[in-house]
Amino acid sequence: MTHKPLAPRLETLDGKVVYLVDCRFDDADIFLKQVQAWFAEHMPGVRTVFKPISSVYTRDDPATWEEIQAKGDAAIIGVGH
């Protein structure tokens, strides 16, 4: 088994763009929009972007990952299982 290192973490979320990635399980979108509301209320310096994946969770979605890599600083994915 190959160890895959995690990405370095951010020093702060303030001023950063956090993608909220909807993996399209039922009602994950509603859940993530509540996460988005939480950030707006508690951490208004964080800009959130709601982003559904292109297809179903069983398929890789490089276009979405590349967008997040280019335009975002962090990601929150939900709700898996």
Added chain:
Amino acid sequence: MTIDHKYGVPTVAFHTQPFERVVRSVTQLNGMPRMRQVFVPQPVMGKTPQQLRAYIDGTDPITGRPVMQEVIEGLTMPLDDDDLKQITFERSTPRLVDADSEENLHRLFQDNLWTDYLPIILPTEERVAAMLAHTSRKPDEVVGHMRATHFREYWEYTVEKVAVNAVMAGAKPEYFPVILALAATGASARAVPPAQQRPWWWSTDRCAMSLA
């Protein structure tokens, strides 16, 4: 996992509580046991926005810590030594269990999740040997690889392990060549091997001939 490791974007994943064991297993087997996970109650489906907000304002049912605090920390706390060290994984198990009463052995199989809770026949050495007598294949010969879902690792299994499972399922020894052939396809109830990993004798009639 992909976006964190391959694309270098710090990521936290939300999951529901009952899937903790599966999620931990999948991340470990994919080389990322320290992937940042936060758990919320189940279900999410069918809940109102207010109810889901309560999940978010509440605590992680696994850790007891505030959900959003875990999210923030998952994205901002520096990686530590445990995140950076190499990982090893050992999954071998003894070939035989200790002798015990039939009742206790049934309980042992259930407690270890070696069954799906349907009744089983205990795979004694004698019963497994009777099954193996119906094939010319060696007991330690690898039959194939199978995985429960696309996200799990492949399990490797031998002729003897297929025989053990056949005994547990109550099969007659004379059925074993067909069972072995089916096992060799790598198909499970939930996943079949991708086309490029299928053996040349993928079609059922040919694999039955090749393994009998």
